[in-house]
Amino acid sequence: MSDAELIGSIDAGTTSVRFIIFDEFGQIQAKHGMEFTQYYEQPGWQEQDAHEMYDRIVQCIGTAIVKLEQLGRYTREQIKVIGVTNQRETTVVWDKETGRALTRAIAWPDARTTAVVKQLAKSHPKGVNAIKKETGLPLSTYFAAVKLRWMLENIPEVKEAHDEKRMLFGTMDSWIIYNLTGRKVHVTDASNASRTMLMDLRKLEWDPTLCEFFGVNMDILPTIKSSSEVYGQVESGLLKGVEIAGMAGDQMAALVGQKALSPGDAKNTYGTGAFLLYNTGSKIVHSERGLLSTIAYQPGPNTAPVYALEGSIAVAGSAVKWLRDQMGLIKESNDVGIEAAKVEDSGGIYFVTAFAGLLSPVWDSSARGTIVGITGYTTKEHVCRATLEAVCYQTEAVVRNMAEESGVNIKNLHVDGGMVNSDEGMQIQADILGITVTRPEMRETTALGSALLAGAAKGMFGWKLDDPETFKNVNTKNGDQFTPRIDDIQRRKMIRGWERAVVRAKGWEEEGDGELNVKP
Incomplete structure (x- = not known):
């Protein structure tokens, strides 16, 4: 039996959740995934049951560990740390006294908040760009703060809990870690916080002016941590006592999983949506062309963040x-x-x-x-x-x-996500882009990213986020390359x-x- 150390990753996507166990080379040793219910009760709406999603995570952890041990090479005790990656802007609110969600989560694609966006834009001289300087984001139905505002305006139970200061807010990372730690830890990381429209991109802190703009009490917000540090321990189940030490929004985690850790590196993840991130290093690039300025990841406590441009x-x-x-x-x-x-x-x-x-x-x-x-x-x-x-x-x-x-042409686009399994789809992408598209053999790069963040936080395998060379042996098996087959005129x-x-x-x-x- 191998005595190798392993890392687990919870990957909580928009329509399914998975638990994946990696070795030091980024190879999957066991995994299990399950879908959970999406609710489309009105046109443009998409809701989720946060409790159902968490229950599925627990089931995935248990089944993946059983699969791991059935192989006879490893035991659950060899899983030394876990990371969490998640759908980002999906908004969850719950009662801190009972731990129960106050309403269904509003998923990130949900467009019910069009009127809220319009109202907020009209209230500010800069319109949809009202808070773009502070957050890197336009006012849009996409981000968490407008979903939270809609809840406060339309669901009495949420408004009451908010005003009585017994409500907690979070994106799915916060909800997952809150439950894993037995309701002891209420945190998020800088990458997820940067998608709420409530955090200042430079200070990495909740901004009182932004909270006032959206009518949000700051007491309900999670503590902002880096993307690579210990947040707490799993309180129960097969992973009891294992530390949680890596966290990033799914698209940022995929950037890390693709080892796109240097300025100029780019990746596109084709999941429920598609998200292209371009690493801009320590520089915030303000877009005038409809792109987002965002946190890619913060490599550790008290470190400077790595920024990215994103097209969503x-x-x-x-x-x-x-x-x-x-x-x-x-x-x-x-x-x-x-x-x-x-x-x-x-x-x-x-x-x-x-x-x-x-x-x-x-x-x-x-x-x-x-x-x-x-x-x-x-x-x-x-x-x-x-x-x-x-x-x-x-x-x-x-x-x-x-x-x-940016003034820099992307010559090679690294891709991952479910849709990249289609050879025809990736050939079409290369044709339309006019550049090479590179697809890795092991394509669970979102989960791998949170595993790398968790492993680096614990100093495992010599990994260092500020030294891409330390990941040179991770996920190196040959993938596929697709090159354009049509001309520029076509x-x-x-x-x-x-x-x-x-x-x-x-x-x-x-x-x-x-x-x-x-x-x-």
Whole structure:
């Protein structure tokens, strides 16, 4: 039996949770995942049961450990530390006296707060850019503070608990660690805090002025910690006594998992949405083209943070799930690539997957899903291909704007997430970008990122976040590279068609009202 030390990672995504156990080379020794319920009770809404999600995490931990021990090489005692990574802006509020959620969590894609955003933008001379200098973020339905404000204005139980100072707020990382530690620890890390619109990017502290702007009592907020330090211990279950020592929002964790630790490195994660992060080091790059300035990670207590530019695409894998579950065009998610490969192109159709608005670089919360160019020639294979193309076009827009603002062209895009399993999808991405797309063999880079943060916090394997060379042996097995197979003339023609389609999707929910359709 091996005496190697192992690291566990809780990966709490938008539609599923997983527990993955890694060795020092970033190889998976055991894992288990489960989906949890999404609630779509009104158009544009998406809610989750925070208790159901946590129960699934506990089940995943137990099953993964059983799988590990059944292999006969390791025991649970060899798991020395765990990390947590999570969907970021999803908002949870709970009663600190009972530990029970006061309402369902509002998931990050939820667009019910359009009116709240409009109200806040009208109240400030800078409109949607009211707090962009402090937070790096525009006012948008995307981020946590407007979801919290909606709860306070529309759910009496939440308002009452808030005013009586018995309510706690958090993104999913806070909720998970609060429960793992037996309700003893209420924390978040700088990367997750940077997605709330309540933290000052430079000070890494909750800002009283921002809290006042959103009507939030600061007493309900978690303590902001670095992304790599010990937060507490697991209080019960098979991991009882194991320390929790790494935490980052899922997209930031994927940046770490791709070992994109130097300025200029970039990755794109294709999950429920798609998120492209570009490491800008110690520099905050303020975008004038609809990109976000954010914390990538803070490598330890009292250290300077690493910043990033981010382009956020609301719908990626969720469009494939929509084809499967709502439309019945495919039986399994992996079928989308198979169907797309049956045709040479999308037959002239474009699918703007704006189910709840468009994020970077358009930022139009009133846009809605639109398929244009349909003729009698259109088949389900064309629709499947257009679905894959949609996220690829949006990625191209983000990459182009990042290059123009930073002055550095991205020559190689590192990719991960569920959608990258499609060879056809990644070839389409390379064609539309006109650059090489690199896909690792071990693709659980989001979970790996939180494992690296946790391991570095404990000094395991000599890992140091400020020295990328210390990770040279992590996840080094050969992956795949996709290179462009179309010329620039065809590429530009395709992109122009996409841009025309986006124009037709914009402004649908609030026809004639363009007040919020402003690039931040």
